[in-house]
Amino acid sequence: MSAKYNYLFKFVVVGDTGVGKSCILLQYTDHRFQPVHELTIGVEFGARTIKINSETIKLQIWDTAGQESFRSITRSYYRGAAGTLLVYDITRKETFDHLKAWLEEAREHSENLEIMLIGNKKDLKHRREVSYEQGEKFARENNLQFLETSAKENENIEEAFLQISKKIYEKIQNRSNEKDITGVSKRTQTPTRKIDDESYQETSGGGCC
Template identity: 60%
Template structure:
């Protein structure tokens, strides 16, 4: 018997990196994480797939769209070029995934004062494309739990 009743798989896409963690190398291939949570007395397993936005792994990422319940479309609020690439990533996810996939637009690094993309710009992009929007900080964990709550 399985230790969980439901499995939700989601992927992280966008021009991202993990530079804030000095003890962690950039993804080589695809990182995988899983977490069991309890919701309404049911065990739910969340799977997270992440290529850290590396161009060399974009073709691998396409295979992970299949079967995913959701995607985090991430950009760095301190780097305008990551925001400028959102349309490309959004087109790719919509071409390679379930048309009913939940997509959350995540502006990361909101803990930093240096900002090249305003929260209003992020919210407007999300509205125009039918996405949910949050700003987060992977470093301080601001709004990280809120992202999880949206999916379940």
């Protein structure tokens, strides 16, 4: 039997190949760092529960492949998402340059997403190609939340998911009908009532792309 929770939030993690999306997911859900992995093929899944204002929130997190050949699969996972983590690698400027395309795609396929911009691999700041100020400016201009993280050192990983979850939770409290909020399910005494019609299956996998 699954653990009890009040709400379920669906997240999608997107960005170029090799920016550390799978490492972020693994660190957040399994509390471990595995630096060498095969590239994610299609999507991988993780889940975790958190507390916000004494309510239990289950996070359903989909880690997507960054390769162009899997983009059609990735796009389908935006459907029904409440939030997106948009990830780039601070040591590879091309991954930052591609953010605009990723952001346009996310907003095209799912309206009213809460989006958190993540500058990953903060532990490699000696190889930095994208300044903190550049990331902050992009986030401000596009109305995104922003953090720099290190999946290796578990820096700001918890905070990233907590911040974006709080924003979604605030939306729920400010609306009379949570059905208006995409990607959120409210659990009742009967089996979970899905607010979107997306079904899911809990699986897990490796990958640090």
